[in-house]
Amino acid sequence: MKALHYEGPFKVSVKEVDAPSIAHPDDCIVKVTTAAICGSDLHMYQGRTAAEAGLVFGHENMGIITEVGSGVTLLKKGDRVVMPFNVADGRCRNCEEGKTAFCTGVNPGFAGGAYGYVAMGPYQGGQAQFIRVPYADFNCLTLPPGIEHEADFALLADIFPTGWHGLVLAGFKPGESVAVFGAGPVGLMAAYSGIIRGASNVYVVDTVPERLAAAEKIGCIPIDFKASDPVEQIIQKNGGMVDRAVDAVGYQAVDASGSKEKPNIVLEQIIKVTRPTGGLGIPGLYVPADPGAPDAQSKEGNILIPFGKLFEKGLHLGTGQCNVKAYSRYLRDLIISGRAKPSFVVSHEVGMDEAVNAYDKFDRRIDGYTKVLLRPNGPL
Ligand SMILES: NC(=O)c1ccc[n+]([C@@H]2O[C@H](COP(=O)([O-])OP(=O)(O)OC[C@H]3O[C@@H](n4cnc5c(N)ncnc54)[C@H](O)[C@@H]3O)[C@@H](O)[C@H]2O)c1
Ligand SMILES: [Zn+2]
Structure with missing residues (x-):
């Protein structure tokens, strides 16, 4: 064969x-x-x-x-x-x-x-x-x-179950607002699950035009992370932080230049953009070791996140394979x-x-x- x-x-x-x-x-x-x-x-x-x-x-x-x-x-x-x-x-x-x-x-x-x-x-x-x-x-x-x-x-x-799982991990309930980072297939499915399950607003962050357009077509609000800080864009449009956020990007996330990898950027941003006591779903893939990573600690699988902020806000998070x-x-x-x-x-x-x-x-x-x-x- x-x-x-x-x-x-x-x-x-x-x-x-x-x-x-x-x-x-x-x-x-x-x-x-x-x-x-x-x-x-x-x-x-x-x-x-x-x-x-x-x-x-x-x-x-x-x-x-x-x-x-x-x-x-x-x-x-x-x-x-x-x-x-x-x-x-x-x-x-x-x-x-x-x-x-x-x-x-x-x-x-x-x-x-x-x-x-x-x-x-x-x-x-x-x-x-x-x-x-x-x-x-x-x-x-x-x-x-x-x-x-x-x-x-x-x-x-x-991807359909994985996107759905992203919301489940975040603890999503109908009527809540959601920010989905990544408009690849998994992110689009997480966003679509939010629409099907009755989210009040779904923000989708990426920079690839076709992907942002696909998100807009199903009723989401597209956010281009190259235009300006996506956290600020969302907070401004939403009139405050969102209830839930989903990381559908993973360890190969890139910074605002769109080409330089920064493995912790999306984790940092979902902690910032979610309201105190809200929830984070992380279906995006992270690995226990990554020799190709851009910084020494990420090579060892140690991703630096603002854990103090996470604690202060009383956020909960869920991650892993679907x-x-x-x-x-x-x-x-x-x-x-x-x-x-x-x-x-x-x-x-x-x-x-x-x-x-x-x-x-x-x-x-x-x-x-x-x-x-x-x-x-x-x-x-
Ligand atoms: N948990 C699971 O069971 C499971 C299952 C399938 C896929 N995944 C993982 O989910 C992730 C997404 O999968 P996919 O198929 O959609 O991949 P993909 O590579 O097609 O999509 C990732 C998207 O993230 C965007 N992106 C990169 N940096 C960004 C940033 N800083 N902010 C916002 N967007 C950014 C890219 O432009 C791209 O469109 C991958 O890490 C994949 O391995 C996990
Ligand atoms: Zn897959």
Whole structure:
């Protein structure tokens, strides 16, 4: 089968590899109809992780089941499914509590597994024609048959639940105001979740024009961080600090120049922009070590934040990978009923022949590349 390979910084290629097969009775094999490229893939693509050559990327996968192991009871060949990016066993303490992003049974020595991601276990990604899904009954969410809502359903693997989770982590309640930093796919989904869930005002901070325009189109107030201090812009427009803030940028945040990395800038800003006793949701990725970081302490994973201000304001915060399975069933049903259409964020749908080019353009955030869906087996 064809699969997208990581070769080294800024280099991926499409290669022929062996197709996966059932390795355990609880596995299934899925023919991938859609696999999305994620901002999280870019950290690896840019060489800013310990990812090694040969890794097949792709943790946002959906498709049709072609084979089930003898232990699989809820699924059958031909079922249309989407897989949360988390690989989870469904039986450890964290899974029992719904915290599937921190499963202790799938990645020895670590809490959490994922497909096609560095340090997240031996699970090859779905930017390939086929993928093996372990603990298939637990890790597949079934979808209505056919090809309807394909682009919406593909976003159930990660970004729609992750954006939603950002608000949950922040402790959001309907009627509150929210500032979302980052208008990438995750930020736009957090903003969209705020709109769906009845936020009074949603401010979205970025500088990429197409992304800010997408935020405005769904009813948010765009804030360009290059124009002037985004915290001041928000406080002025909102008539005071916001109730909740979401960091959908992560450790590769850039400063006001738009090109120099400053890993703590967004954390600093969300602490400033949120009212006393408000809440912060931090789905943006931070790493325990980052040799490519711009300052010595961030290289060691120590991000300097105004903790005294956080204490003084009595803010609470939540962070970490999203427990996708806690939300994806319900978000699927919002899509089916027509109450949510997250695919507004999708900018490009491409075949394997265009995958390398799509990585390059998505990475450079040019030509409107916001969310790319790969079709590893060609058009639907
Ligand atoms: N917690 C999870 O489970 C989870 C899941 C998916 C992605 N993520 C992480 O979420 C983050 C966002 O993902 P994405 O796919 O949207 O990525 P992305 O790279 O497409 O988007 C990030 C956006 O942040 C903007 N940005 C950079 N510096 C900024 C600043 N100082 N202020 C405001 N905006 C700034 C960029 O212009 C860009 O549009 C990444 O760190 C990704 O790894 C986390
Ligand atoms: Zn992702």
